[in-house]
Amino acid sequence: MLYLIGLGLNNEKDITVNGLEVVQRAERVYLEAYTAILMVGKDKLEAFYGRDVIIADRELVESSSGQILLDADTKDIAFLVVGDPLGATTHTDLLLRARNLSIPTRTIHNASIMTAIASTGLQLYSFGQTLSMVFFTPEWRPSSWYDRLIENAALGLHTLVLLDIKVKEMDLHALARRVGKYGKPRFMTVAECARQMIEIEEEREEGVCGPDTLVVGVARLGTETQKIVSGTLAELAEVDMGEPLHSLVVVGKKCHELEKDYVREFAVSRENWDRAWDNRGYGGL
């Protein structure tokens, strides 16, 4: 059996008891380590589980999944994923490959940023499509997310924006020379995301993510050091949220009074918050 096991958002103890029992009896234990990070290192996980953990990078999962699935028809293999195994990053490709090999699978779910974002006080019912923001480069500034944001905004919905993570990625120059040289891990900050959004707004001018758009930045959600800051996009472009992981929510115009009261408590400046709220017609849709 291939078990996809969610690790949740925080530390080694955010695994469920069911998940832990599988890890402790599994033949091999893999940790997917290229789309998200825990707040603790592999050594902490190994000490707590009492098991060796094999790091599964993108190459292993996407090109050599046969290694992971080896003997999974008769033995239990644990594949650990930060958050929920089918949340922000879908591992349905691995499940499909297992299905084609007639290997039974089971998913042990866990917390995901996609529900924990409700800690902002914004209701999950009022979120539209989730977006991804990648690091812009001088050559590449993808903005298809902007069209999705227009769609959500037109319905007055909130928008969760997941921020880029570059772990063990080769840069263009290394790729061109076909050498396996990896850059340092990079995690997009709320401030970087806010600046990129304002940049695209200046070009497209649809009014969905200008400097006075209300947003909420979150960092290390679900951990003891979790930080939530709300304000205008211009304010968040200057905020220091500290260590990764960060995410951002664009507040929808249909925002309910109860949501407003809750999220306003996190404002950089309540005066600015109230001014943007009134001027841009929030709560009115």
Add this chain to the structure above:
Amino acid sequence: MLYLIGLGLNNEKDITVNGLEVVQRAERVYLEAYTAILMVGKDKLEAFYGRDVIIADRELVESSSGQILLDADTKDIAFLVVGDPLGATTHTDLLLRARNLSIPTRTIHNASIMTAIASTGLQLYSFGQTLSMVFFTPEWRPSSWYDRLIENAALGLHTLVLLDIKVKEMDLHALARRVGKYGKPRFMTVAECARQMIEIEEEREEGVCGPDTLVVGVARLGTETQKIVSGTLAELAEVDMGEPLHSLVVVGKKCHELEKDYVREFAVSRENWDRAWDNRGYGGL
């Protein structure tokens, strides 16, 4: 400290290790028992935790939350919620009351139907607003969900529909007589939901949930007996998904080929699935 602790979707062992440690040391342990159910009873939880568990019904939480918050400024109180504490049911009202009393709070997140629904093979990124479907009565057939469904459908997005649960609710007659007589718990089935949707479609005729609309029914997601069935709404109106809890997804027209391949495996009839897919123009938006 008031701890809101998610219990996940399945049994007593779906609590996280962090959550379990809080439960075992807390002064009092409450279980929110009116918006969702676990697959196991309170006795199983108590045996596994080694603690007494106090059932918190709607009256206690909404009208007598002072009891729950008593001494929470100096002692640890655990408030257990099936799924994620801030997922489908938001307990931000309880958090707000704690905040007003200067009681510190912490949320220990867990799996929620709102991410576990990705087990269908449909990508969370492509979901629009989540809807709720309540039991129709001869006097009351709310259909505001239909307008939200139109909005999601226009964008080609999937729609998660959460189904009504009636636990310890008084019926209209009992309410009128002001007697505390509760009906038996009722859990809406996928088939009941499908029939109600077809009924409203017949009146509104916008073509978003007719008999040939493609949907996916799920039951007991995240448990060993999890069941996923895909098909037309007419087919799902006849399907028996077994024990609760059930949920339903209306497939969006922008459905990707990879999603289609995955979800089609669960079809009542692949022939009917393919016919509806082609006739109604899925994958084309």
